[in-house]
Amino acid sequence: MSIHTSMLGQVIEQLIWAFFTCCIFLSGFSHADDQAPKYTFVRETTSAPPILYYNYIMIGGGTCGCPLAATLSQGARVLVLERGSSPYTNPEKINIKNFLNSLFDPSPSSFAQQFISNDGVLNARARVLGDGSVLNAGFYSRAGSRYIRDSGWNETLARNSYEWVENKVVFEPLIMQWQIAVKDGLLEVGVLPYNDFSLDQLYGTKVGGTIFDKDGQRHIAADLLEYVDPKRIFVYLYATVQKIVFKDSSIGITNFGSTIETGSGLSLGHSWSQRLQESFKSVSN
Numbered sequence: 293m294s295i296h297t298s299m300l301g302q303v304i305e306q307l308i309w310a311f312f313t314c315c316i317f318l319s320g321f322s323h324a325d326d327q328a329p330k331y332t333f334v335r336e337t338t339s340a341p342p343i344l345y346y347n348y349i350m351i352g353g354g355t356c357g358c359p360l361a362a363t364l365s366q367g368a369r370v371l372v373l374e375r376g377s378s379p380y381t382n383p384e385k386i387n388i389k390n391f392l393n394s395l396f397d398p399s400p401s402s403f404a405q406q407f408i409s410n411d412g413v414l415n416a417r418a419r420v421l422g423d424g425s426v427l428n429a430g431f432y433s434r435a436g437s438r439y440i441r442d443s444g445w446n447e448t449l450a451r452n453s454y455e456w457v458e459n460k461v462v463f464e465p466l467i468m469q470w471q472i473a474v475k476d477g478l479l480e481v482g483v484l485p486y487n488d489f490s491l492d493q494l495y496g497t498k499v500g501g502t503i504f505d506k507d508g509q510r511h512i513a514a515d516l517l518e519y520v521d522p523k524r525i526f527v528y529l530y531a532t533v534q535k536i537v538f539k540d541s542s543i544g545i546t547n548f549g550s551t552i553e554t555g556s557g558l559s560l561g562h563s564w565s566q567r568l569q570e571s572f573k574s575v576s577n
């Protein structure tokens with residue numbers, strides 16, 4: 293009985309993912325001969341010198357880490373330590389036709405790390421430069437203007453930031469039969485008005501953005517590293533950070549793969565957020 297239950301659970305899970313994929317994207321994409329961006333500043337950890345000095349150290353080159361590193365590199369020296377590999381070595385793996393294969397790939401070189409949550413749910417998290425954007429369903433939408441106001445964000449800066457991201461990685465999806473059926477169903481039950489395609493948060497029904505282009509190729513957070521100042525950034529792959537040691541003076545890193553030593557006081561949270569704010573100020577000015 294329990295075997296049946298767990299098999300049923302797996303089948304349901306597969307169906308949910310299939311549903312999720314179909315819901316947002318289109319089938320029948322053909323593979324494009326993608327020119328994978330090759331960054332000279334992305335290297336394997338084994339090539340790193342024993343000691344490095346940076347203004348900022350980003351642990352994890354994920355969906356947040358990549359754009360943040362790109363922004364900070366405009367005014368400071370930045371080091372990104374990513375435990376995973378590069379998504380650019382095999383563009384085929386980040387095409388929509390391999391969405392489920394990549395998500396459920398159990399091999400050691402997989403972009404996905406399977407895990408079971410504390411409450412027993414089978415799940416996957418990314419371990420690759422670009423992180424979740426390399427594995428996720430790719431739906432994109434801006435935050436609502438009320439949320440932006442309530443959060444105290446600068447509305448102009450928020451709008452410029454969205455455009456900064458959208459210029460590189462966001463597309464209008466093609467709408468085919470299945471999506472039309474869902475849309476018509478929503479309108480029929482009164483989820484109105486119909487807003488057509490929009491990246492804004494709106495009441496009613498709309499078609500949102502996608503990070504898959506018309507050829508089904510995924511555009512990922514690591515693409516935002518195209519914005520970096522290449523003289524001020526280094527990205528190391530297979531760099532799993534296990535420990536951060538605080539020292540009283542300059543920021544340094546030793547012994548990759550096991551320890552990070554950093555400095556400027558014991559309160560990393562305080563100095564970190566202060567430095568971030570200063571850097572954002574100087575970058576946005």
Ligand SMILES: Cc1cc2nc3c(=O)[nH]c(=O)nc-3n(C[C@H](O)[C@H](O)[C@H](O)COP(=O)(O)OP(=O)(O)OC[C@H]3O[C@@H](n4cnc5c(N)ncnc54)[C@H](O)[C@@H]3O)c2cc1C
Binds near residue numbers: 356373418531
């Ligand atoms: C299946 C799936 C579908 C999803 N679909 C969508 C969607 O359609 N739209 C949407 O907006 N969101 C979606 N999400 C959620 C979205 O992808 C994540 O919320 C987002 O990517 C998280 O970004 P982050 O930078 O906070 O990632 P994090 O997961 O916090 O980034 C972690 C990064 O740090 C690295 N790392 C972790 N520990 C270490 C360490 N010790 N040393 C060095 N590196 C380390 C990891 O390898 C990774 O690259 C989906 C998620 C999943 C799993």
